[in-house]
Amino acid sequence: MSEDLHVDLAVIGAGPGGYVAALRAAQLGLKTVVIEKEFVGGTCLNIGCIPSKALLDATHLLTQIRNASAFGIRVEGIEVDYPAMRQHKAKVVKMLTGGVRSLLRKAGVTLIEGEGSFAGPGVLQVDRAVSAATSSESKGGAGGRVVVRAGSIIIASGSGEAQLPGVPLDGELVISSRGALDLEEVPQRMVVVGGGYIGLEMSSVYSRLGTDVVVLEMLDRLLPEMDQEVAETAEKLMREQGLDIRLNARVSGVTGRAGDAEVAFETTEERQTVATDIVLVAIGRRPLTAGLGLDAIDLEPDPRGYITVDHGMRTGVPGVYAVGDVVPTPMLAHVAMDEGVVAAECAAGRDAAMEYRAIPAVVFTSPELASVGLKEEEALARGRKLRVGRFPFRGNARARARNDVEGWVKIIADAETDELLGAHCVGPEAGHLIHEAVVAMGYSGYSEDLALTVHAHPTLSEAFKEAALAVDGRSLHI
Numbered sequence: 517m518s519e520d521l522h523v524d525l526a527v528i529g530a531g532p533g534g535y536v537a538a539l540r541a542a543q544l545g546l547k548t549v550v551i552e553k554e555f556v557g558g559t560c561l562n563i564g565c566i567p568s569k570a571l572l573d574a575t576h577l578l579t580q581i582r583n584a585s586a587f588g589i590r591v592e593g594i595e596v597d598y599p600a601m602r603q604h605k606a607k608v609v610k611m612l613t614g615g616v617r618s619l620l621r622k623a624g625v626t627l628i629e630g631e632g633s634f635a636g637p638g639v640l641q642v643d644r645a646v647s648a649a650t651s652s653e654s655k656g657g658a659g660g661r662v663v664v665r666a667g668s669i670i671i672a673s674g675s676g677e678a679q680l681p682g683v684p685l686d687g688e689l690v691i692s693s694r695g696a697l698d699l700e701e702v703p704q705r706m707v708v709v710g711g712g713y714i715g716l717e718m719s720s721v722y723s724r725l726g727t728d729v730v731v732l733e734m735l736d737r738l739l740p741e742m743d744q745e746v747a748e749t750a751e752k753l754m755r756e757q758g759l760d761i762r763l764n765a766r767v768s769g770v771t772g773r774a775g776d777a778e779v780a781f782e783t784t785e786e787r788q789t790v791a792t793d794i795v796l797v798a799i800g801r802r803p804l805t806a807g808l809g810l811d812a813i814d815l816e817p818d819p820r821g822y823i824t825v826d827h828g829m830r831t832g833v834p835g836v837y838a839v840g841d842v843v844p845t846p847m848l849a850h851v852a853m854d855e856g857v858v859a860a861e862c863a864a865g866r867d868a869a870m871e872y873r874a875i876p877a878v879v880f881t882s883p884e885l886a887s888v889g890l891k892e893e894e895a896l897a898r899g900r901k902l903r904v905g906r907f908p909f910r911g912n913a914r915a916r917a918r919n920d921v922e923g924w925v926k927i928i929a930d931a932e933t934d935e936l937l938g939a940h941c942v943g944p945e946a947g948h949l950i951h952e953a954v955v956a957m958g959y960s961g962y963s964e965d966l967a968l969t970v971h972a973h974p975t976l977s978e979a980f981k982e983a984a985l986a987v988d989g990r991s992l993h994i
Contacts (some may be wrong), residue, residue, distance in 0.1 A: 519662050521626070523547045524638055525863050526666035528632050528808065531558020533840030533852030534672030537617050540860035542623035549664055550625055551642050553630035558674055560849040563694040566612055568717055570605040570724055571697070574879050575724035586919050586939055596725060599774040605697070623978035625910065633809035635691075638835060640664040647948060660909045661711065668835045668863035673808060675801040675841035682769060683797065689774040690795045693718060699794075702728050707792040708781045709767050711738040713879050715798035716754065720881045723758055731780050732765040735745060738849050741877065743891040743940045745926065750885055750942065753922060757882075770795055803842040818844070827869040829859035837863060846875055874957035878947035886950035889938030889957055892928055905963065905986030909943045911994040913974040920944040925983040927953070929963040934987075936961050946975050952980045963987040 525541045527534045530552035555562040584591050620627055630644035642662040664684065677692040685692055691699075696718045702725045708927045713857055714940040723729045729833030731738075731754075737900030738754075739747040740760070744958040755761055765781045765788075778789045810817065815833045817823050823838040825831055831838050837859040854870065861868035879885040895902055905927040909915040923943025929936055939953030956965055966984035971977050978993075983993045 518821045520662065521549060521662055521664045522666075523549045523626070523664060523861070523924060525549075525667075525670065526632075527663045527670045527672055528549065528640070529558065529672035529674055529840070530556045530616070530620075530627070531672060531674045531840060532560050532849040533674075533856040534558065534670065534854075535620060537670050537839060537856030538625045538686045539619060540857045541625050541863060542625050544864040544866070545862065546860075546864055548625045549628060549666070550620065551628045551630065551640065551664070551764075553629070553631040553645065555613070556620075556627070556629070556664060557616045560782075561616065562609055563697060563847055565606045567609050567697045568693070568721070569880060570608045571601065571721045573771050574599040574601050574604060575721050576882050577653065579724055589668065593681070594701075598725070602698075605783075628664075630662070631807075632664070634669075634806060634812040635663070635742045635809065635956075636667055636812050637833075638669070640666065641667065643984060644952070646979040647990045668837065670859045670863065671805075671808065671830075671831075671836065671838040671842055672840050672852070673804045673842055674733050676804050677797070677849060677986050678800040678802045680767060680797045683709075683795070689772065689777055689842070690770055690797060693796070694797055696722075696798075703789065703793040705731070705793045706792060706796060707732060708796045708798060709779075710798035710800070711735070711761065711763075712741070712798065713802065714741070714797070715748070716879060716881050718798060719754070719758075719759055720794060728760070729758075730760040730762065730792070732762050732767055732790075734764070736764050738763075738783075739879065739885070740880070740884065743926070743938075744893050746885055746887060746940050746942055749923065751880065753883065754881070755941075767779055775983070785901070797924075801841065801847055805828045812992070817842075820844075826857075827871075828862040829855050829870065830862065843869075845872060848875070848877065851875055868910075871958075874946075874954050878950065878951050878956045880947065883920070883943045884946035886946035887938070888940075888950055888954050890928060891938065891940070892926070895928060895937055900937065902937070903929050903931045903934075903963075903984045903987045905929070905988070907979050907982035907986055907991055907994060909976070911980055912976060912979045914946060914976050914979065917974065918944060924977045925949070925964070927963050927980070927983040927987050931988050934964055936963050937968070939980075939983075941980075943976075943979070949977055949980060951975060 524546035525548045527538045527550040527903045541548045632640045632644045635641045656861035669704040705728045709730045719729045727910045767781045769780045805817045822844040829837045858868045876888045908924045910921040915921045928938040971981045
């Protein structure tokens with residue numbers, strides 16, 4: 517039986533972009549419904565950002581305990597209770613996804629758990645998930661159809677794992693990051709295909725737990741999205757931590773079974789194989805726009821599946837917006853959230869626009885890697901004349917006290933105007949520290965603004981001040 521629902525705004529997808537858009541729309545007085553076919557909270561909260569950070573933090577703590585003798589602390593008989601570690605991860609995920617449900621409920625947003633698609637302009641049909649039948653927060657009956665008629669619609673359907681041609685995911689031998697987050701046992705050997713964010717983070721988790729990890733990257737460097745110097749430093753440090761990194765390695769096939777397999781790959785010199793127990797494919801993600809019925813509203817994605825939008829997140833179809841991983845902007849949860857806010861405000865008749873100049877990116881390895889703004893090589897390619905300031909953490913008092921001195925801060929400024937063009941950091945708490953530059957760039961600041969700001973001592977943030985001073989050759993502590 518079909519039920520009609522009339523609302524001001526409908527959101528397809530309850531991930532970071534979708535649920536935040538729904539919350540902002542409710543704040544603005546719009547009657548709002550959000551439709552989610554699989555995970556409330558999306559990939560990020562359920563099978564991405566949050567569970568991976570739970571494991572990264574747990575295994576980072578394990579490494580710190582193993583190295584506690586440097587602080588005069590002797591620890592003996594260290595044991596890893598991996599099932600308990602997984603339970604911790606699951607507990608964090610359950611708490612946060614439950615929190616999203618609570619936020620939507622308190623805001624008065626109607627949640628429909630099911631698969632939504634366009635039936636025409638301003639009309640969505642939702643085949644409700646049977647598993648949501650007993651949920652008091654969901655609209656409609658078990659297995660029934662809900663027809664949603666909305667003044668505006670936001671597409672926030674997210675992304676899925678990119679597939680490696682010729683190497684299908686089977687969930688046992690060849691797994692995605694989702695599978696890597698839910699392994700019941702720690703494998704002895706793992707091959708990770710892809711040297712990007714996800715590949716390096718999951719490599720770090722299992723390497724710390726004792727897995728022999730081989731990283732195969734088809735490019736001649738790791739982390740192509742980040743500054744070249746960051747990538748080179750990361751490669752050096754990851755190798756020192758025990759990762760076997762092979763660059764210019766194009767995977768051609770996987771044979772065998774879980775626990776006894778071989779990965780064939782080709783380099784610029786020869787064809788090679790490596791034995792493994794399991795293969796993690798982490799080569800990126802693809803937008804999930806197929807199956808949304810976009811042809812019903814004459815909205816055609818580009819050849820890669822992305823939806824083109826303007827800075828107000830408007831598509832080419834009046835009243836239809838798109839945010840998050842379905843648009844060709846950085847595939848980052850925090851970007852999706854802000855895009856969701858902009859889309860909701862535009863749908864409510866406000867004047868809002870996204871600004872992408874100061875978007876931070878973080879890789880949660882150890883040490884952490886963080887960037888904002890232009891890469892040094894990117895700025896030079898654009899013909900900018902630069903002044904670059906660098907400061908190593910070995911010159912920072914707090915880093916010395918923590919016995920955590922690997923890495924550095926780099927500030928990139930325009931040589932003529934001193935405008936802050938970018939900042940890059942490898943080191944302790946880099947994901948937090950990068951926001952000094954993010955805020956400064958958000959206000960079109962200068963490197964001198966960071967240099968003149970008084971920083972508390974002793975803190976890691978002083979490394980940013982020193983790097984800003986170094987732009988003008990005035991660094992004091994190195």
